Amino acid sequence: MSGSPERRNEAEAPRRGASVSAKSRLAGALAGIVNGLFGGGGGIPLLLLLTKWARLEEKAAFATCIAVILPLCAVSAAVYLLRGAVPLADALPYLAGGLVGGAAGGMLFRRVPEVWLRHIFALFLLYGAWRYLSPAR
Amino acid sequence: MTGWLLPFLFGAAAGVLSAWGIGGGTLLLLCMTLLLGVDQAEAQGINLLFFLPTAGVSLLFHKKNGYLDKGVAKAAILPGTLCALAAALFSSLIDRDIFRKPFGVFLLLASASILLDKRVSQ
Structure with a gap:
């Protein structure tokens, strides 16, 4: 990861905008590394950094994470495709379902309580932790 | 038919969570590897592809609703x-x-x- 000079003194940065922008760059970089290594999951460090460090509103952070992860996924997906690891035909039914679910989720987002979002998200993290930490594959 | 149906339904369910940014990809990976027996590397690739249309359509709503x-x-x-x-x-x-x-x-x-x-x- 290349160091960014703006990160120095950011605790004392007088202009909040510049500081948030530097935090966003670092958060994005970390998300990219996780996404590239694991084929997903980059949104996790991103969400944590955007809410707890850059202090975004929670729903804005969840939605903004999607916008940041989308191009990362596009890049990672291109690499996977070039390596021939993804038969496109097998992926199509998942993509069709994703379009339907993505639209439904987008419409419902305003009405979902934040505590639901947080708890469902945390449950997935716990499940992932168990899966990655358990010795049996 | 069932070869199409389950992936579609799992994709739709995961799509809702992906649109909320809370683990749709994890759900889909779990469904593929644990329930449908998809190989881990292939599942990761499908998961990445899955996110493109899913996130894309959800972002249209998030932008409209001022969450971006x-x-x-x-x-x-x-x-x-x-x-x-x-x-x-x-x-x-x-x-x-x-x-x-x-x-x-x-x-x-x-x-x-x-x-x-x-x-x-x-």
């Missing part, structure tokens, strides 16, 4: 994309299993930090 922080997104996308590219290329050269345990620990800490967050929920 464009400044943050613009700042994060370039370093994120470059690092994703570098890490994906790097990961093809090595045994990714060595990252499993550290990532698991990170997930555990992340969930604890969210569940223990004392901020009042609206």
